[in-house]
Amino acid sequence: MKLALREKTDQTAKLLFRMTGLMVIAILADIFFMLLWNTVAFFLKVKPWDFISGTQWNPSGNPANYGILPLLVSTSLVTLGAMCIAIPLGIGTASFLSDYAGRKLKSVLKPTIEMLASIPSVAIGFLGIVVLGPGIARITGQSNGLNALNGAALLAIMSLPTIITVAQDALEGVPNAYKEASYSVGANRWQTLLQVTIPAASPGILAAVMLGVGRAMGETMTVLMATGNASAFPKGFFHSVRTMTATIAIEMGEVPYQTTHYYALFAIAAVLFLMTLLVNIVGEHFVNKYRKYQAA
Amino acid sequence: MSKTHIKLSATAAKLWFGNKQVLKSVNVAFPQNKITALIGPSGCGKSTLLRCFNRMHDLSADVMIEGDFLLEDQTLYNGKLSATEVRRRIGMVFQQANPFPKSIYDNINYGLQINNIPKDQRPGIIENALKESYIWDEVKDDLQKPATRLSGGQQQRLCIARAVALRPEVILMDEPCSALDPISTAKIEELILRLKKDYTIVIVTHNMQQAQRIADQTIFMYLGEIIESGNTKQIFKKPVNELTKNYVKGHFG
Ligand SMILES: Nc1ncnc2c1ncn2[C@@H]1O[C@H](COP(=O)(O)OP(=O)(O)OP(=O)(O)O)[C@@H](O)[C@H]1O
Ligand SMILES: [Mg+2]
Numbered sequence: 001m002k003l004a005l006r007e008k009t010d011q012t013a014k015l016l017f018r019m020t021g022l023m024v025i026a027i028l029a030d031i032f033f034m035l036l037w038n039t040v041a042f043f044l045k046v047k048p049w050d051f052i053s054g055t056q057w058n059p060s061g062n063p064a065n066y067g068i069l070p071l072l073v074s075t076s077l078v079t080l081g082a083m084c085i086a087i088p089l090g091i092g093t094a095s096f097l098s099d100y101a102g103r104k105l106k107s108v109l110k111p112t113i114e115m116l117a118s119i120p121s122v123a124i125g126f127l128g129i130v131v132l133g134p135g136i137a138r139i140t141g142q143s144n145g146l147n148a149l150n151g152a153a154l155l156a157i158m159s160l161p162t163i164i165t166v167a168q169d170a171l172e173g174v175p176n177a178y179k180e181a182s183y184s185v186g187a188n189r190w191q192t193l194l195q196v197t198i199p200a201a202s203p204g205i206l207a208a209v210m211l212g213v214g215r216a217m218g219e220t221m222t223v224l225m226a227t228g229n230a231s232a233f234p235k236g237f238f239h240s241v242r243t244m245t246a247t248i249a250i251e252m253g254e255v256p257y258q259t260t261h262y263y264a265l266f267a268i269a270a271v272l273f274l275m276t277l278l279v280n281i282v283g284e285h286f287v288n289k290y291r292k293y294q295a296a
Numbered sequence: 297m298s299k300t301h302i303k304l305s306a307t308a309a310k311l312w313f314g315n316k317q318v319l320k321s322v323n324v325a326f327p328q329n330k331i332t333a334l335i336g337p338s339g340c341g342k343s344t345l346l347r348c349f350n351r352m353h354d355l356s357a358d359v360m361i362e363g364d365f366l367l368e369d370q371t372l373y374n375g376k377l378s379a380t381e382v383r384r385r386i387g388m389v390f391q392q393a394n395p396f397p398k399s400i401y402d403n404i405n406y407g408l409q410i411n412n413i414p415k416d417q418r419p420g421i422i423e424n425a426l427k428e429s430y431i432w433d434e435v436k437d438d439l440q441k442p443a444t445r446l447s448g449g450q451q452q453r454l455c456i457a458r459a460v461a462l463r464p465e466v467i468l469m470d471e472p473c474s475a476l477d478p479i480s481t482a483k484i485e486e487l488i489l490r491l492k493k494d495y496t497i498v499i500v501t502h503n504m505q506q507a508q509r510i511a512d513q514t515i516f517m518y519l520g521e522i523i524e525s526g527n528t529k530q531i532f533k534k535p536v537n538e539l540t541k542n543y544v545k546g547h548f549g
Pocket of ligand 2: 344
């Protein structure tokens with residue numbers, strides 16, 4: 001009798017897990033199709049080329065303008081700036097952790113860096129408004145520091161944990177034999193790191209960078225708070241910009257249902273989705289290549 | 297025989313990995329322009345001893361070393377010599393061939409560049425090193441080929457070329473033939489015999505025939521201690537110690 005009961009719970013559990021699994025897949029498919037559906041609806045009204053190459057985003061104008069070039073440039077600018085800061089810092093930190101830091105220091109630094117990843121983006125955006133923004137404003141003599149540079153710096157902070165962790169794994173995966181070979185011809189640590197370890201780990205480091213780019217591109221709350229969101233065509237790092245994510249977040253709340261503007265926001269999301277997907281595929285490709293290399 | 301000049305030596309060398317003592321007061325001396333074979337059962341500390349001489353243990357935490365290590369009359373540790381200078385003057389060929397994931401040319405060029413050898417001299421030195429290591433004929437047509445695509449024996453000879461290119465004074469070899477077929481092994485033995493006139497060579501080997509073929513002097517280690525050392529003929533034909541006798545006759549190890 002006990003056996004029968006156990007059989008029954010087993011069956012129920014199996015059913016339950018299968019259902020939750022299917023549900024997750026169904027939800028994902030739903031989101032994807034919603035995105036696709038609305039994007040198609042938008043492109044029936046506005047030509048894709050006009051959408052991508054238009055230099056003005058002004059959905060409430062007359063006539064309305066649905067050019068996402070300024071948003072694309074904003075997102076690219078902020079992401080590029082973030083990477084200019086995060087890549088050297090991230091690779092430097094990863095190298096330090098893997099080749100220089102003692103065991104004790106490492107056991108403190110590693111969890112600290114991982115903790116950085118768990119700070120909510122609102123908190124980092126807040127940091128941008130009250131600390132970084134005024135700082136930038138003082139240095140540049142502008143009235144406020146809510147601009148692309150501010151957003152880039154914050155995004156750099158947010159993508160650092162990913163970059164450091166993945167790059168460190170790559171560096172530590174370099175066979176010891178390579179390093180020993182380098183030392184055995186009289187190279188010092190710095191030469192070994194720069195000329196042997198980093199080149200050997202480059203696929204993994206590239207993957208780290210790609211994951212960092214993906215993280216920076218999709219981030220919303222921080223850039224929304226820190227970059228000022230001016231809808232004019234972005235002029236540079238010291239000017240306010242409005243990224244794709246921020247645009248969707250700002251306008252989605254007020255847009256009337258099933259208008260062209262409403263569909264346009266979905267189209268932005270679709271473009272963003274394609275971009276992050278591409279970055280992730282490239283990153284994943286290098287991670288796999290690096291795994292193969294490690295096994296060899 | 298004239299009094300031999302001692303090139304490299306260790307006195308009362310002790311080494312611990314954590315709290316495990318692996319070398320227990322080892323005394324060894326390697327005469328100049330001679331080949332010394334280091335033999336002993338697996339795990340007795342041959343590699344560990346060898347790596348003391350080019351300060352490879354510096355790279356790992358948890359290693360403690362005591363004793364006097366001398367190159368000529370200069371101390372290897374805590375003296376005037378820096379670790380990088382020690383490693384430049386005492387070259388090493390590792391048990392597993394470990395070429396860099398670079399081209400054949402760059403594998404040797406790397407050490408030359410690290411040691412600031414003038415650019416215009418490098419191609420000549422590289423060619424010469426490859427010739428000395430009996431690999432030139434096999435690779436001369438494509439020096440830009442990745443070294444990792446060479447056969448195991450070719451890789452090992454490339455690693456020897458990488459070491460000799462820097463004109464070290466001593467070459468340490470840790471079982472350089474362990475992964476090779478008899479023909480490659482014969483080539484490397486021939487090479488080692490030729491290198492003897494310019495270098496002092498220490499070679500770890502598990503191959504008793506190999507030790508007898510090439511070594512002038514043989515040292516037998518067991519459990520982190522030197523049990524017996526001397527002329528190769530004497531060690532193999534008339535060992536004094538019972539352990540040595542059993543080992544060279546193949547009764548254990
Ligand atoms: N990094 C290390 N940490 C801890 N113990 C080690 C380390 N390297 C070697 N040992 C130990 O030291 C002892 C000697 O090792 P060593 O590699 O010198 O032996 P060996 O004589 O070269 O053996 P083989 O002929 O198998 O290469 C072994 O017991 C080994 O387990
Ligand atoms: Mg060994």
